[in-house]
Amino acid sequence: MRPSIEHDAVRAIAVQGALFSGLSQDLAGRLFAAATVRQMQKDAVLFHQGDAPDQLLQVVSGLVRMTQINAEGMQTTLRLMRSGELFGCVAVLQQFPYPATATAVEDSVVLSWRAPQFLGLLKQHQAIMDNTLTIVGTRTKDMVQRVSDMSGKNVERRIAAALLRLADQVGTKSGDGIQIQFPVTRDDLAEMAGLTYFTISRTLSVWQRQGLVSSGRQRMTILDRNRLAAIADGRH
Amino acid sequence: MRPSIEHDAVRAIAVQGALFSGLSQDLAGRLFAAATVRQMQKDAVLFHQGDAPDQLLQVVSGLVRMTQINAEGMQTTLRLMRSGELFGCVAVLQQFPYPATATAVEDSVVLSWRAPQFLGLLKQHQAIMDNTLTIVGTRTKDMVQRVSDMSGKNVERRIAAALLRLADQVGTKSGDGIQIQFPVTRDDLAEMAGLTYFTISRTLSVWQRQGLVSSGRQRMTILDRNRLAAIADGRH
DNA sequence: GTCGCCGTTTGATTCCGCGCAAACAACCGC
């Protein structure tokens, strides 16, 4: 491993994250220097639900999944995060146990700040505090939206909403539609929509026949975003 | 109306809110002075879901309900808030339309800051920003917990969780248990748990027979919090 | 007091997603 060479590349990507937004060169450099670069293999766990919040992280490359196990033992996927996104932040700020488990969906590189160091920087630099507040605010907004989505009973709508959320988070536009280029299973979607993967499979089959989506093993492409959005918004 | 007399009483209560926590006398005074005191009658709407976020509010007395209408036209009660709680803050910070409607459940007094003024104070005073970050963080934590609760399928558990949340938010301990001293209907609980009020009624009937709760018209008392918590946690 | 409203209770029925089972298909290591 040649950390020094990679290091600059990591730095260049990392400072594009929301946490670094609008910081001076100098401050961005110090913020980055305070973090540790960690390479995570696929399926490696960054932290567990219930752990004490000792670190705050940012995705540099790859993909990280946040999952939660509730009182009934059911697993929920809260969100998928890719480059630039900060996670573990609310737990660190509130000094509450992590509410979810963070797992690398594929080989990933992340930045890690130890909680005390980060809190120190936060107190010292208004700009970092500004960015953090924005990030946490966005997270709250997403979660409120999530509650709204999940409170609906209509299953097609929930799946459509989950699929669109997924596309927003980790989708890329390709010629014929929006492609989810990460290994997403029916199970993942099921956890996001709060359903079983049987129901997901059935619904996707129907949608595939109608030309709304195209899905294969661990791969799916949204072909008609408008119609999907119409389903999610109840405008059938 | 004699605003000048009430004003001091309002001030004394308002500064106990989380937003004022740890502020100097002087700063707290200025923060309070920047706000307008508003009296709201029962059922008055403070802002509507989808409105532009022009104000940020704090409950001084009374009770405010945040409700959301989702794509299916189903109403959800996000939370009930009483004295000291801040609301509308995420929308103001993110400059996104209010995600929910705020209604006074009973005659209430609230503090209102115009968005630009508040943002100005926020930028100038680190202490206010600290408090805001804490409040927003707590809100996020609550919403994540909410998602966890709602993703469960077991209905009794969802109702128990909603009831406990309700008790935490607006309950008061009385001799024989925790009483919800505000006019809470089956419908309210149904919206919080994502069910119909028929199901709530049936479940509460059973629990009443078992001595877990005591409920009447718009009134309910938790008699055995431990057993209820056991149901919510899946420890039947 | 009586009436009427509104929240609540309870029953009967319907619907739809879950859960299980079995077959299938794509990818993997050997």
Add this chain to the structure above:
DNA sequence: GCGGTTGTTTGCGCGGAATCAAACGGCGAC
């Protein structure tokens, strides 16, 4: 290529909450 593993599809019956319907009970208005 082969078998094993893992993800997906599809059929079928069950359960349980939604839905509709109807009656009840407390509370306020007059």
